[in-house]
């Protein structure tokens with residue numbers, strides 16, 4: 001068992017006696033690691049081309065789950081299926097089941113808006129809106145009907161703090177986000193995702209467009225964020241997966257080949273194809 005996991009289970013062993021309505025605190029009640037998302041027999045087609053085959057995977061709560069695999073193996077498709085964003089491509093068809101906190105997301109009863117709020121996404125290229133830093137972060141809460149300036153001010157400050165960029169930007173809230181560096185833009189985009197109080201954050205290669213220092217900042221941030229959120233991160237960078245994730249999933253040609261504790265997957269892969277990939281024999 002890794003040190004990180006050991007710590008998490010110890011934390012889970014405490015009983016929280018303080019009354020609180022905060023869902024993040026509520027999750028501190030004693031429990032073993034729960035699954036925030038459960039994927040069963042998931043298949044996905046773009047028209048007649050199948051891109052995902054019988055994927056089964058339980059995503060643990062408040063951990064970092066990395067998704068690795070060669071280009072075109074279905075990593076982004078899988079990620080975007082988890083908040084049904086993939087269905088923006090009209091030719092997409094799916095079969096199987098995905099449960100978010102025990103509720104079937106493909107069910108007609110499950111509101112897509114709610115899903116996108118709870119399962120937020122950060123993209124490869126920072127994609128701030130051409131608006132001020134403040135308006136970027138306040139965007140989601142405003143869409144959800146929050147109008148009071150004091151409330152928005154608090155949300156913006158908290159989200160930027162949680163995204164570890166408040167100190168850098170607190171005096172630049174009215175500047176256009178386009179004027180920030182790429183690394184700052186990406187953390188503003190993370191703050192924007194946090195502002196609507198998600199539960200799960202999907203990250204699609206969030207550091208691939210960033211320099212090493214900005215990458216390190218985002219990696220540190222991911223370690224902080226997992227105390228409150230469940231994170232699923234697609235990365236081409238195996239060192240990054242090894243550095244920041246608790247569990248790693250290896251995809252190949254649309255199949256989930258192996259899913260294990262990160263240490264185990266990198267040190268003692270069970271499948272020859274995983275071993276070949278992580279030792280650089282292909283991909």
Ligand SMILES: Nc1ncnc2c1ncn2[C@@H]1O[C@H](COP(=O)(O)OP(=O)(O)OP(=O)(O)O)[C@@H](O)[C@H]1O
Nearest residue numbers: 046051069070071072073074075076077078089236
């Ligand atoms: N919008 C789309 N329309 C049709 N086919 C698509 C679409 N998006 C992806 N695909 C196909 O689905 C398969 C998986 O692609 P996907 O982008 O999920 O892979 P990936 O592992 O994320 O790749 P990369 O690492 O290069 O980003 C590929 O064969 C790709 O061509």
